Amino acid sequence: MLKLENVHKAFGGVIAVDHVTLDFAPGSLSAIIGPNGAGKTTLFNLISGRIKPDGGRVVLDGEDIAGVHATEIVRRGIGRAFQVASIFPTLTVSEALTGAVLSHRRRTLTLAGRFHRSGLDERVSEIMTLTGLEAQADTLSANLSHGDQKLLDIALAIALEPKLLLLDEPTAGMGPDERWLMIERVQALWRTGGMTLIFIEHDMDIVFKIAQTIRVLKYGAVLAEGPPAAIRENPEVIEAYLGAPAEETAS
Amino acid sequence: MKHETFLKDVAIGIGVVLLLALLFQVITDPGIHDLIIKTCIFGLFALSLNLLVGYLGLVAFGHATGFATGAYVFGLLMQTGTWTIPAAMGVAVVAAAALAAVIGAFCIRAREIYFAFLTLAFQMILYSAIISFVSLTGGDQGLMGGYPKPPFLGIDLSRPFDYYLFVCGVTVICVILLRQVIQSPFGYALRMIRDNHERSYFLGIQVKLYQWIAFVIASALAAVSGVMMSLFVTGAFPNFAYWSMSAEPLFMILLGGMQTFLGPLLGAFILQLLNDLVTEHTRYYGLVLGLVILFFILGLRRGLLDVVWDKVSDRRRKAGTVRPASPVTGDAEARERS
Numbered sequence: 356m357l358k359l360e361n362v363h364k365a366f367g368g369v370i371a372v373d374h375v376t377l378d379f380a381p382g383s384l385s386a387i388i389g390p391n392g393a394g395k396t397t398l399f400n401l402i403s404g405r406i407k408p409d410g411g412r413v414v415l416d417g418e419d420i421a422g423v424h425a426t427e428i429v430r431r432g433i434g435r436a437f438q439v440a441s442i443f444p445t446l447t448v449s450e451a452l453t454g455a456v457l458s459h460r461r462r463t464l465t466l467a468g469r470f471h472r473s474g475l476d477e478r479v480s481e482i483m484t485l486t487g488l489e490a491q492a493d494t495l496s497a498n499l500s501h502g503d504q505k506l507l508d509i510a511l512a513i514a515l516e517p518k519l520l521l522l523d524e525p526t527a528g529m530g531p532d533e534r535w536l537m538i539e540r541v542q543a544l545w546r547t548g549g550m551t552l553i554f555i556e557h558d559m560d561i562v563f564k565i566a567q568t569i570r571v572l573k574y575g576a577v578l579a580e581g582p583p584a585a586i587r588e589n590p591e592v593i594e595a596y597l598g599a600p601a602e603e604t605a606s
Numbered sequence: 607m608k609h610e611t612f613l614k615d616v617a618i619g620i621g622v623v624l625l626l627a628l629l630f631q632v633i634t635d636p637g638i639h640d641l642i643i644k645t646c647i648f649g650l651f652a653l654s655l656n657l658l659v660g661y662l663g664l665v666a667f668g669h670a671t672g673f674a675t676g677a678y679v680f681g682l683l684m685q686t687g688t689w690t691i692p693a694a695m696g697v698a699v700v701a702a703a704a705l706a707a708v709i710g711a712f713c714i715r716a717r718e719i720y721f722a723f724l725t726l727a728f729q730m731i732l733y734s735a736i737i738s739f740v741s742l743t744g745g746d747q748g749l750m751g752g753y754p755k756p757p758f759l760g761i762d763l764s765r766p767f768d769y770y771l772f773v774c775g776v777t778v779i780c781v782i783l784l785r786q787v788i789q790s791p792f793g794y795a796l797r798m799i800r801d802n803h804e805r806s807y808f809l810g811i812q813v814k815l816y817q818w819i820a821f822v823i824a825s826a827l828a829a830v831s832g833v834m835m836s837l838f839v840t841g842a843f844p845n846f847a848y849w850s851m852s853a854e855p856l857f858m859i860l861l862g863g864m865q866t867f868l869g870p871l872l873g874a875f876i877l878q879l880l881n882d883l884v885t886e887h888t889r890y891y892g893l894v895l896g897l898v899i900l901f902f903i904l905g906l907r908r909g910l911l912d913v914v915w916d917k918v919s920d921r922r923r924k925a926g927t928v929r930p931a932s933p934v935t936g937d938a939e940a941r942e943r944s
């Protein structure tokens with residue numbers, strides 16, 4: 356479904372993503388791990404069109420989308436959430452999701468006051484149920500707890516009904532209990548949504564528990580890839596990344 | 607649901623116009639009539655700018671471009687003596703929108719403060735053009751000598767009451783249209799862009815396109831106020847395109863409030879009232895205006911209607927209404943519904 360071929364990106368002298376070639380199977384759930392600054396977020400930025408690669412191809416369902424504008428990539432079915440929750444502070448949860456659903460339905464250029472509300476509120480509450488935000492429907496996004504802001508960020512992406520969902524550290528900054536709750540939600544979303552999901556995660560317990568495939572990045576290059584069992588045994592990975600206990604490598 | 611709020615707006619609008627008509631008959635002081643006329647003209651001007659400032663987070667320093675274009679195109683057409691008022695008005699507004707489409711395409715590329723100053727740069731170009739093309743525009747004298755105001759649909763704008771009612775009616779219609787835009791899905795997208803344009807891109811919203819459309823709409827509405835101003839002075843003057851003309855609606859937004867839909871209209875009223883009262887008693891209008899603005903910015907930290915709105919919603923919240931107020935929509939209905 357998504358293939359990266361020799362994707363390369365440097366910022367000045369810093370090589371953030373170094374000739375990466377990866378293949379993500381349709382419907383798969385995979386994790387990207389790697390130390391701070393390994394280029395994980397940059398990889399997501401390249402896939403989602405936030406930045407353009409210096410070289411290489413990003414192939415989505417047979418089409419090269421490298422250099423295509425972010426809004427167009429969204430239309431082609433890639434949704435993403437951010438490492439730092441990216442939300443709309445003055446909108447309530449339901450308002451923000453309404454906006455996202457309207458955008459997905461390509462209705463946001465409608466100037467006349469009449470909403471095509473058919474199924475709109477239903478869809479919005481459906482997304483809130485899926486992500487567990489029902490109770491916060493009327494809360495201003497800025498007033499949400501950290502965890503709920505991360506959830507809202509994901510919910511916004513879900514509103515686009517993406518084929519491919521990119522989650523950048525969905526559990527960042529959460530306590531242990533909250534983490535597992537979040538990851539269960541993410542897993543449930545993936546199961547029910549029938550989408551391909553790639554997530555970046557620092558917590559090794561989580562990664563090994565839920566990912567089907569793991570890609571390890573280091574200095575922008577792919578150090579290893581494979582199922583959890585193989586990654587756990589991989590001496591290079593152990594040396595580069597897992598040498599220290601998971602708690603210490605988590606940021 | 608939205609359709610109902612539209613009908614409600616229309617009903618309120620008709621009520622307001624009738625009330626203002628009655629006021630004209632009851633209070634015969636032409637000074638008051640002029641105050642209301644100017645509040646309408648500048649209120650619409652400020653409201654149109656607030657579509658950009660308040661709802662899109664895009665501050666423009668050159669909003670008078672639309673205002674002046676509307677006034678001059680209208681004035682020039684009327685001076686030919688062959689145009690009807692509605693036709694000239696239509697052309698003036700379309701001309702201003704077309705100009706805004708071109709200017710906007712350039713300005714939208716720039717970010718924030720650069721955008722603000724680019725719009726001002728274009729306005730200064732328009733100003734010099736007006737000053738230079740003396741044969742067409744009358745240069746710094748402006749469009750002098752007046753023009754005929756042929757009656758249409760039984761409305762004779764050379765009669766004070768007709769003109770008064772025309773200004774009130776046109777303003778109310780534009781305000782209702784603007785409210786529709788703000789409450790539409792497009793208006794939703796504008797607020798998302800204001801809050802977080804980066805995230806908006808990743809929800810498939812073409813940020814620049816939306817900013818451009820909003821810019822054109824705002825300029826077209828500014829042109830409507832320019833046309834009404836031209837009718838007020840039966841001409842057009844280069845100060846319509848001077849930079850200070852763009853500062854005025856910004857002051858009005860500051861004074862009245864940018865978070866509440868009608869805030870800028872209240873701001874226009876305050877500024878006009880201040881203008882009338884202060885110039886009557888002292889020559890130091892600028893000083894008084896400066897102090898008032900200082901008070902609002904340092905003392906209240908927001909516009910008057912925003913303060914009032916916050917108080918009202920505070921009380922409502924205490925009274926048990928669940929939802930914390932988000933005054934940005936200016937849409938109490940939608941708030942209660944959701």
Ligand SMILES: Nc1ncnc2c1ncn2[C@@H]1O[C@H](COP(=O)(O)OP(=O)(O)OP(=O)(O)O)[C@@H](O)[C@H]1O
Pocket residue numbers: 366369370371389390391392393394395396397398438606
């Ligand atoms: N826009 C940018 N401009 C300059 N350098 C950048 C930019 N984005 C990323 N980098 C650099 O690229 C490298 C990879 O950064 P990236 O954010 O992709 O790492 P990461 O793996 O997501 O790290 P973390 O786990 O801390 O989130 C870093 O050295 C970073 O400083």
Ligand SMILES: [Mg+2]
Pocket residue numbers: 395396397438523
């Ligand atoms: Mg990162």
